[in-house]
Amino acid sequence: MPSVTVRKLSDETHRALKIRAARHGRSTESEIRHILDAAVNPAPRIKLGSLLAEIGQSVGGVDLDITRDKTIGEPVSFE
Secondary structure (H helix, E strand, O other), X not given: OOOOOOOOOOHHHHHHHHHHHHHOOOOHHHHHHHHXXXXXXXXXXXXXXXXXXXXXXXXXXXXXXXXXXOOOXXXXXXX
């Protein structure tokens, strides 16, 4: 498995990484891997249609039995 060495990391950043790792119950190295993985493989976004369908289902569904008006309209005149 490939490895990466990061040089010239500030003391503040290193300390913050160690604290963050401790909060998550991981080693500093494991926390850095987790951060990098999340940065290059972000969680999939919820698509708007899926979200709206989920909201519709949560309120009991949506009645889509709508009759379309099929009246032919007059063309627009630009003169």
